[in-house]
Amino acid sequence: MESFLVILTLLALAGMVIFFVLALVKGKGNRRRNFAKSGGCLIALIVISIIGGSMIEETPAAEKATAESSADAAQEKAQEVEEQEAKKADEQAQEEQEAEEQAEKEQEAKEAEEKAKQEEEAKAAEEQAQKEQEAKEAEEQAKKEQEEREAEEASVTVSQEQAIKTADNYISYTAFSKSGLIEQLEFEGFSTEEATYGVENITVDWQEQAVKSADNYISYTAFSESGLIEQLEFEGFSTEEATYGVENITVDWQEQAAKAAQNYLDYTSFSRQGLIDQLIFEGYSTEHATYGADQVGL
CATH class of the missing domain: 1.10.10 (Arc Repressor Mutant, subunit A)
Structure with a gap:
């Protein structure tokens, strides 16, 4: 735009000079027209100068406005870029933090698993050691008991051997309770210790x-x-x-009641009810006692 104004100014100036010269050179009739044309060129030159001046004044303002607009746009762009970079940095930091937290969780889980495994192995080892200890103690106890039995067998006296034989002889032909057999051996002259030893060392049910x-x-x-x-x-x-x-014996309790009723009548007299009451007193049921009384004719 400035170059165009310069060209117009030069043309107007050249026209003014040319018409002024022509006005001086030409005849009187043409002189007035040439002066008029030269004046027109002068006016055009003045107008162009005014327009150019105003444009020159406006150009810095426009350039300034354009520059400011460009600066604002650049600033906005820079701010946008900065915000994007900040957002990207935040996202990257967030990702790094999440990755770090995930790594920490995995490490903690791994350590917890390792700890649990170690505790389980320690517990298993402890249980195994305890089992081995218990087995060892049981073996030692069994060995000790065996040694005690062997020592006891080795220290059996002649009287104890005789007590065993005597107890076995009694059991072979008649029935005894354990305490009854001990009393029988004591009656035979064995001490309580010998009699007890003899009874406890025979095979009996x-x-x-x-x-x-x-x-x-x-x-x-x-x-x-x-x-x-x-x-x-x-x-x-x-x-x-x-x-x-x-x-575990084969017996008819009604027949036992009948025998008991007959035994009572053999040595004393009873009424029917008295005999029934006596049999009940002896442990028979009412049914058995009544049956017994019926069988003897009362």
């Missing part, structure tokens, strides 16, 4: 002895079920052994 004893009693006299259990307990059998013995 005390429940089977109770069965034999119960069968022996039933074979020669009448008993109720509870009465026979009491008799076996009196002989030294435990309640469990006595009950086992009575429950």
Whole structure:
């Protein structure tokens, strides 16, 4: 734009000079027109100068505005770039932090797993050591007991051997409870210690002895079920052994009631109800006692 104004100014100046010269050279008729043209060129020159001046004044302002606009745009662009870089940096920092936290979690999990594994191995080792210790102690205890038995067997006296033989002889032909057999050996002259040793060192099933004893009693006299259990307990059998013995013999308790009723009538007299009451007192049930009274004719 400035170059164009310069060209117009030069053209206007040249025209003014040319028309002024022509006005001086030409005739009078043309002189006025040439002066007029020269004046027009002068006016044009003045107008161009004014326009050029105003444009020259406006150009710095426009350039300044353009520069400011460019600066603002550049600043905005720079700010945008800075924000993007800051955002990118934040995202990268966040990713790095997350990666670091993930690595820490994985490390903690690995350490926890390793610790649990070590604790489990330690526990297993401790349990194994305890089992081995218990096995060793059990073996030592068994060895000690074996040595004690061997020592005891080696120290058996002649009297103890005789007590064993005597206890075995008694058991071979008649039934005894454990305490009853000890008393029998004491009656034979053995000390309580020798008698106990003899009875405890024979092979015997005390429940089977109770069965034999119960069968022996039933074979020669009448008993109720509870009465026979009491008799076996009196002989030294435990309640469990006595009950086992009575429950494992073949017996008709009604017939036992009939025998008992006849035995009573053989040596004394009874009314029917009195006999029934006596049989109930002996341990028979009401049904068995009534049956016994019926069988003897009362």
